[in-house]
Amino acid sequence: MKLLHKQIFFELLRLFGLTVSCLLGLILIGRMLQLRSLFLSQNIGFFNILQLFFFLMPFFLLLITPIATMLSVFLTFLRMSTDNELTALKANGVSLYKMLPAPILFCTLCTLFTFAISFWGLAWGMDMFKVKLYDFAKTHSKFALQPGVFNKEFPGITFYAHQVDNEKGELKFAFVRDESIKGTSVIVTAPEARIVSTPETAEVKVIFNKGKIFRQDGDELNILKFGTYSVKLDLGKLLGGFNFTEQKAKDMTFERLSEIRRMPSSAPSASPRFYRKVDTEYFKRLTLPLGCLILGLFAIPIAYVFRGLKQQYGLVMAMGLFLVYYSMFSIGVSMGESGSIPPIYGLWLPNILYVLIALLGIKYANEERTLPVVDWITHMKSKGGLST
Incomplete structure (x- = not known):
């Protein structure tokens, strides 16, 4: 047996x-x-x-x-x-x-x-x-910015930097154009910026230092100076709307x-x-x-x-x-x-x-x-x- x-x-x-x-x-x-x-x-x-x-x-x-x-x-x-x-x-x-x-x-x-x-x-x-x-x-997506190249991976947002250090997350002569709000265009420029990531919320922030904001709403144009300005990005949008933070049963x-x-x-x-x-x-x-x-x-x-x-x-x-x-x-x-x-x-x-x-x-x-x-x-x- x-x-x-x-x-x-x-x-x-x-x-x-x-x-x-x-x-x-x-x-x-x-x-x-x-x-x-x-x-x-x-x-x-x-x-x-x-x-x-x-x-x-x-x-x-x-x-x-x-x-x-x-x-x-x-x-x-x-x-x-x-x-x-x-x-x-x-x-x-x-x-x-x-x-x-x-x-x-x-x-x-x-x-x-x-x-x-x-x-x-x-x-x-x-x-x-x-x-x-x-x-x-x-680290592998096309959002890893290339110097001198316009990046349009995020809907309605365009990034550009003349010099890029992806290891340190430092940008020189950075530019971003935000057209995500209908009828409004926002352009942010700064001589330097840095990329800060938050793994817990799967977010990336691009923080601009000592730059200008050009906001156009119809025929009206406003120009503002700032010390620090950040643009928050959701990496889930790069992946077809994948939600990193949602807690599912x-x-x-x-x-x-x-x-x-x-x-x-x-x-x-x-x-x-x-x-x-x-x-x-x-x-x-x-x-x-x-x-x-x-x-x-x-x-x-x-x-x-x-x-x-x-x-x-x-x-x-x-x-x-x-x-x-x-x-x-x-x-x-x-x-x-x-x-x-x-x-x-x-x-x-x-x-x-x-x-x-x-x-x-x-x-x-x-x-x-x-x-x-x-x-x-x-x-x-x-x-x-x-x-x-």
């Missing part, structure tokens, strides 16, 4: 690694195109985008680990069923219950891994993503979500919708990792009773069953955030339903009984609905 459990466990691990790699690869291709379009006008390279994707991985792993766990268990037991290994083991007195320790251990490890991502990894990844995004926007740690639920006054926003999002995200962080264990157990009887299916058909069927689960989960999230139903009901329902089906299915599979729906599919297959 130790040898059997060891073989099943390592086959599960191999399939899990393959499934996660394939799913992350597909997501990477999609996100690369998305991030590339985001930085299309910036000097952001391939490896910079790859680094940003690395910090988004906890978010993706939280979503794909349950389906990877389910597919690994399903394909392992489907292969064993198709190759008649389950029949041979049954003939030698090894029931389905005796084979459960390996998949249960595997699913438990996947669940613990997903809980770690849910409680800590997700917030860490999003924080690092924002830090790196700010750093790239500040999905970016918070589980501890922070729990704190807001205990003390609503500590929330950054007092809107009822924000509290609903916090409540929904709290239960989402609890229920989604448990989906690894539940979907893994659910996959065992499904693979057992659908023996004889080719793996490509089994893969399509498993994906379809997962989509049903995830659709129910997504509906629970949407209804929880909108206030239609309490999040605790909407997010726990898919897990409860699938765990009941899993336990009933394992009992039927161990007794070698099939559900009526399985008999119907087998009958359709014999008529040519599915090719064997």
Whole structure:
């Protein structure tokens, strides 16, 4: 039995690694195109985008680990069923219950891994993503001023400096024209200026010293002298309106979500919708990792009773069953955030339903009984609905 459990466990691990790699690869291709379009006008390279994707991985792993766990268990037991290994083991007195320790251990490890991502990894990844995004926007973007070149990256604002020291952030003979206010043009000139960045708010200030302001409003022109004048810029505008400072529930740690639920006054926003999002995200962080264990157990009887299916058909069927689960989960999230139903009901329902089906299915599979729906599919297959 130790040898059997060891073989099943390592086959599960191999399939899990393959499934996660394939799913992350597909997501990477999609996100690369998305991030590339985001930085299309910036000097952001391939490896910079790859680094940003690395910090988004906890978010993706939280979503794909349950389906990877389910597919690994399903394909392992489907292969064993198709190759008649389950029949041979049954003939030698090894029931389905005796084979459960390996998949249960595997699913438990996947669940613990997903809980770690849910409680800590997700917030860490999003924080690092924002830090790196700010750093790239500040150091790699075209806003890094070039001497003698007019910069128009920010809508309605034009920058110019005759001499530029980007390392020290010092400008000589600086000029800025602000046309962001309709019908008004403001020109600021100064013999020197400096660039001051604020990572916490993702803002950059260009501070002019001892210059003049030319303000034209219609036919009226005003000229003012100043000692110090600053122009505030939001780097998020360079990135298609990305908001660095907004605190979203999905970016918070589980501890922070729990704190807001205990003390609503500590929330950054007092809107009822924000509290609903916090409540929904709290239960989402609890229920989604448990989906690894539940979907893994659910996959065992499904693979057992659908023996004889080719793996490509089994893969399509498993994906379809997962989509049903995830659709129910997504509906629970949407209804929880909108206030239609309490999040605790909407997010726990898919897990409860699938765990009941899993336990009933394992009992039927161990007794070698099939559900009526399985008999119907087998009958359709014999008529040519599915090719064997």
